[in-house]
Amino acid sequence: MNKRQKFFAYPYGxxxxxxxxxxxxxxxxxxxxxKDTNQIKxxxxxxxxxxxxxxxxxxxxxxxxxxxxxxxxxxxxxxGYPVAYIISxxxxxxxxxxxxxxxxxxxxxxxxxTYAWMTILGNNGLINSFLNMLGLPSFRLLYNNTAIVIxxxxxxxxxxxxxxxxxxxxxDMKLVEASHDLGADHKTTFLxxxxxxxxxxxxxxxxxxxxxxxxxxxxxxLLGGNRSLYIGxxxxxxxxxxxxxxxxxxxxxxxxxxxxxxxxILNRFDVDKEGGAGLW
Amino acid sequence: xxxxxxxxxxxxxxxxxxTGCSNSNQDRVTINVLNYGEYxxxxxLDEFEETYNIRVNYEIYPTPEDxxxxxxxxxxxxxxxxxxxxxxxxxxxxxxxxxxxFDNIPNYQFIDDDFRTLPYDPEGxxxxxxxxxxxxxxxxxxxxxxxxxxxxxxxxxxxxxxxxMMDSQRDSLGAALKKLGYSLNTTDESQLEEAKQLLIQQKxxxxxxxxxxxxxxxxxxxxxxxxxxxxxxxxxxxxxxxxNYYVPKEGSNIWVDAMFIPKTAKHKxxxxxxxxxxxxxxxxxxxxxxxxxxxxxxxxxxxxxSFLFDNPGFNPSDETLDxxxxxxDLGDFLQTYYRIWTEVLAH
Amino acid sequence: MVKDRIKKLYMSLVFVxxxxxxxxxxIYSFNDSTSRGTWxxxxxxxxxxxxxxxxxxxxxxxxxxxxxxxxxxxxxxxTFTAIGLYSFNKMPKAIMLNLNYLPVVNPDVVTGLxxxxxxxxxxxxxxxxSMLLSHITFDIPYVILAVLPKLKSMNKHITEAAxxxxxxxxxxxxxxxxxxxxxxxxxxxxxxxTLSIDDFVISxxxxxxxxxxxxIVIYSMARRGVKPTINALSTLMLGAVLIxxxxxxxxxxxxxxxxxxxxxx
Numbered sequence: 001m002n003k004r005q006k007f008f009a010y011p012y013g014x015x016x017x018x019x020x021x022x023x024x025x026x027x028x029x030x031x032x033x034x035k036d037t038n039q040i041k042x043x044x045x046x047x048x049x050x051x052x053x054x055x056x057x058x059x060x061x062x063x064x065x066x067x068x069x070x071x072x073x074x075x076x077x078x079x080g081y082p083v084a085y086i087i088s089x090x091x092x093x094x095x096x097x098x099x100x101x102x103x104x105x106x107x108x109x110x111x112x113x114t115y116a117w118m119t120i121l122g123n124n125g126l127i128n129s130f131l132n133m134l135g136l137p138s139f140r141l142l143y144n145n146t147a148i149v150i151x152x153x154x155x156x157x158x159x160x161x162x163x164x165x166x167x168x169x170x171x172d173m174k175l176v177e178a179s180h181d182l183g184a185d186h187k188t189t190f191l192x193x194x195x196x197x198x199x200x201x202x203x204x205x206x207x208x209x210x211x212x213x214x215x216x217x218x219x220x221x222l223l224g225g226n227r228s229l230y231i232g233x234x235x236x237x238x239x240x241x242x243x244x245x246x247x248x249x250x251x252x253x254x255x256x257x258x259x260x261x262x263x264x265i266l267n268r269f270d271v272d273k274e275g276g277a278g279l280w
Numbered sequence: 281x282x283x284x285x286x287x288x289x290x291x292x293x294x295x296x297x298x299t300g301c302s303n304s305n306q307d308r309v310t311i312n313v314l315n316y317g318e319y320x321x322x323x324x325l326d327e328f329e330e331t332y333n334i335r336v337n338y339e340i341y342p343t344p345e346d347x348x349x350x351x352x353x354x355x356x357x358x359x360x361x362x363x364x365x366x367x368x369x370x371x372x373x374x375x376x377x378x379x380x381x382f383d384n385i386p387n388y389q390f391i392d393d394d395f396r397t398l399p400y401d402p403e404g405x406x407x408x409x410x411x412x413x414x415x416x417x418x419x420x421x422x423x424x425x426x427x428x429x430x431x432x433x434x435x436x437x438x439x440x441x442x443x444x445m446m447d448s449q450r451d452s453l454g455a456a457l458k459k460l461g462y463s464l465n466t467t468d469e470s471q472l473e474e475a476k477q478l479l480i481q482q483k484x485x486x487x488x489x490x491x492x493x494x495x496x497x498x499x500x501x502x503x504x505x506x507x508x509x510x511x512x513x514x515x516x517x518x519x520x521x522x523x524n525y526y527v528p529k530e531g532s533n534i535w536v537d538a539m540f541i542p543k544t545a546k547h548k549x550x551x552x553x554x555x556x557x558x559x560x561x562x563x564x565x566x567x568x569x570x571x572x573x574x575x576x577x578x579x580x581x582x583x584x585x586s587f588l589f590d591n592p593g594f595n596p597s598d599e600t601l602d603x604x605x606x607x608x609d610l611g612d613f614l615q616t617y618y619r620i621w622t623e624v625l626a627h
Numbered sequence: 628m629v630k631d632r633i634k635k636l637y638m639s640l641v642f643v644x645x646x647x648x649x650x651x652x653x654i655y656s657f658n659d660s661t662s663r664g665t666w667x668x669x670x671x672x673x674x675x676x677x678x679x680x681x682x683x684x685x686x687x688x689x690x691x692x693x694x695x696x697x698x699x700x701x702x703x704x705x706t707f708t709a710i711g712l713y714s715f716n717k718m719p720k721a722i723m724l725n726l727n728y729l730p731v732v733n734p735d736v737v738t739g740l741x742x743x744x745x746x747x748x749x750x751x752x753x754x755x756x757s758m759l760l761s762h763i764t765f766d767i768p769y770v771i772l773a774v775l776p777k778l779k780s781m782n783k784h785i786t787e788a789a790x791x792x793x794x795x796x797x798x799x800x801x802x803x804x805x806x807x808x809x810x811x812x813x814x815x816x817x818x819x820x821t822l823s824i825d826d827f828v829i830s831x832x833x834x835x836x837x838x839x840x841x842x843i844v845i846y847s848m849a850r851r852g853v854k855p856t857i858n859a860l861s862t863l864m865l866g867a868v869l870i871x872x873x874x875x876x877x878x879x880x881x882x883x884x885x886x887x888x889x890x891x892x
Contacts, residue, residue: 005710005711005713005714005796005800006711006714006715007711008707008708008710008711009707009708009709009710009711009712009715009723010711011704011708012704012705012707012708012711012727012767013723015704015764015767016723016726016727019742019745019760019764020726020727020729020730020764021726022745023738023741023742023744023745024729024737024741026741026744026745026748027737027740027741027744030744057623057626057627058626060626061626079641082637083637083638083641086634086637086638096876097876098638100872100876101642102642102645104868104869104872105645105646105648105649106821106825107821107825107864107865107868108649108652108861108864108865108868109824109825109841109842109845109861109864110825110827110842111827111842111845111846112648112652112845112857112861113648113649113652114648115845116647116648116649116651116652117648119651119655120647120648120651122500122502123500123501123502123503124500124501124502126651140441142502143487143488154644154645154648157645211732211734212734212735214734215734215735215736215737217736217828218827218828218846224488225487225488225489225490226447226488226489226490226625227483227486227488227489228625228626228627229622229625229626232734232736234622234626235736235737235740236736237622237625238622239349239740239743239832240346240349240350240832241343241345241346241349241618242345242615242618242619242622243345243348243349243352243618244615244618245744248740249740249744252736252737252740252741255734255736255737256733256734256737259732259733259734260732263732312837317847317848318848322680322681322682325681326681337837338681338682338837339835339837339839340847342847350835353747356752356753356754356835357752
């Protein structure tokens with residue numbers, strides 16, 4: 001490759017500095033300055049915005065969000081792994097169709113699909129109407145954590161399935177055959193050979209689900225009835241309603257740190273360092 | 281190379297389309313209008329554009345606080361804004377509002393006298409009222425026993441999980457304050473703390489904190505009791521006969537939404553033409569037909585359909601109105617309201 | 628075989644789960660009633676109203692224009708950047724890549740509000756340009772993500788051979804590299820386009836002046852009861868996507884056939 005072609009990357013380097021690095025620095029700046037003044041000359045530096053956050057009230061918000069994200073990630077994994085496995089063992093002719101059908105819902109607007117769940121889960125929604133027809137009582141399926149988890153699993157399932165599928169489909173089947181030849185039954189083969197080999201994909205999937213789940217604000221707001229604050233809704237509230245950008249920025253920085261921390265923890269398991277490239 | 285050329289030309293075409301849309305209208309004036317969601321009959325926008333050859337860029341927002349943040353950041357310029365009383369008061373106090381040239385708004389003569397000089401615009405020189413209403417409770421007569429008349433219904437444990445509150449701080453805090461017998465405009469922090477505790481107590485009973493979704497939910501029997509504005513209530517009652525609305529006896533809020541022109545407006549007289557257009561009897565009636573809120577227009581009120589006219593939600597009695605209070609701008613103290621409300625939600 | 632049956636059953640359940648909301652959307656687009664709770668009879672009137680709905684037409688227009696523009700620009704910039712990055716030394720490359728992945732890793736909320744703060748600090752009006760710039764910012768990383776692996780797995784020797792045979796670097800680039808990585812470029816474009824079409828949070832924070840997109844309009848409507856016209860629109864969009872996928876599938880199976888028959892396309 002030509003050394004001169006290195007220059008191709010320079011314009012984007014500039015772009016990144018301006019549109020990726022600078023904004024985050026500005027957010028950080030907001031988080032460490034006080035509300036009293038917005039003039040550059042009279043900035044007051046303070047850690048108050050961070051101190052405010054360590055109130056049990058807001059710590060609860062984080063714990064709640066992480067909890068919910070973990071539950072959603074768990075269900076995505078439990079439901080999604082078999083899907084990835086089944087697709088990867090489908091014969092090639094059908095496989096593309098199945099994959100396409102699986103990805104197709106993602107092409108419909110996310111808000112609309114979430115909103116459609118309200119029709120399904122509502123008190124007079126499809127599920128409850130059906131139960132009522134059978135003479136069974138209604139369940140409160142909407143405006144609670146159940147609805148939020150359903151919404152998250154629904155929206156993020158493909159993000160769990162695709163990385164796992166990618167790794168499974170590239171897996172060397174000879175290893176599985178070898179394991180069978182050596183006398184292992186299906187269960188042992190799965191636990192000792194297939195699953196460990198698919199781990200990079202699982203890690204990718206977990207990251208791809210946990211991140212948006214923890215910071216989500218549309219799903220808790222629409223499906224959760226806004227009964228509790230989550231990090232995402234708190235930030236949106238602070239920025240667009242209360243107008244307290246300083247405190248909002250500190251919450252945003254804290255959220256970023258949480259996500260970066262969880263990613264580095266998870267990446268310890270991913271020796272290959274495939275990262276996001278393992279997705280496609 | 282050929283593919284690259286094709287791609288580039290497509291991009292160029294779209295760039296022209298995207299920014300060029302405004303180019304093709306260079307000869308037409310465009311006014312930027314900001315309003316609440318679902319608060320206008322959109323056919324009126326088309327009608328105005330055709331009649332006056334002025335383009336309307338129409339944008340919406342969910343709550344006055346959202347609007348304030350957007351507008352205050354200076355990032356967007358509007359020629360006309362429609363919002364609520366206390367928010368207008370705040371903006372007038374911040375010198376953000378231009379006095380209107382009423383020569384351009386002859387239809388102002390139809391505005392009811394009662395609505396011309398309200399606390400937020402005592403000299404009536406900055407605003408033209410749009411719709412008004414009360415804050416009260418909408419309930420399902422088949423689920424709720426008896427004839428409730430108090431704020432207590434929203435805290436009634438018998439109906440746990442059937443209650444809807446609003447994700448709008450002043451309204452929800454206002455309900456709690458009124459239940460405690462305090463003013464909706466209190467600056468006494470201890471009273472606010474009491475209200476906060478009351479709302480936190482209420483939380484387990486509340487199904488959801490929503491704003492616009494309430495109407496649909498009440499129509500669909502998703503919930504049985506809701507804190508709601510009169511206009512929404514009237515609209516819901518139109519679609520579901522089992523519903524009824526009342527303004528609690530402890531007193532409540534009366535609100536007025538009005539139109540004003542911010543100082544960042546680029547086309548003041550065109551904005552005034554739009555105000556005049558909206559204030560005509562025909563426009564008002566068309567608007568009422570879609571929005572279902574109470575009107576300030578004297579002539580329109582007389583021609584409104586009788587089921588609306590007779591509806592106490594649409595047309596409250598003087599006795600009801602006597603026990604209502606209007607929201608006032610609380611200046612910097614609003615921050616305390618915000619903090620209290622965030623703490624209620626975060627629990 | 629029982630195992631096969633279980634597999635099929637499981638997948639069917641998953642697909643029911645995936646398509647339930649979509650089915651709801653489609654069915655309600657024919658519902659002759661605005662309320663979500665009741666079925667008022669079959670009607671096509673929402674499709675007709677779609678043609679005259681101002682909000683939706685504006686939103687659709689901006690959504691498509693921004694998505695196409697952003698995806699195109701991102702693809703071009705991203706591809707060239709990836710090619711450039713390929714020749715980087717390890718350290719600068721790692722820095723560039725890590726910085727590049729920030730919008731991918733960062734929650735939408737943070738990216739969105741960070742950009743909003745940037746624009747406001749620069750005293751820029753929020754509108755079409757700000758939304759477009761934001762879209763490009765979060766699209767390019769995905770393009771690079773899609774193209775870079777293709778570059779890595781490319782056979783360097785062919786390029787070297789071409790250079791040895793007298794080709795200029797630009798010629799080698801045009802005729803060898805780009806066709807090799809074309810699948811990655813196309814994937815990158817599609818991902819960028821999909822992300823932009825569907826984006827809500829970042830657009831929500833960085834647009835204004837009447838510029839809106841479908842997701843924002845839906846969000847505002849969702850609070851008041853989504854007009855069935857939106858259901859009609861999404862049914863049409865679903866139809867468009869299905870037709871598109873069908874055509875792509877047909878084309879690739881035709882290509883496969885012709886490859887098998889040893890012919891040219």
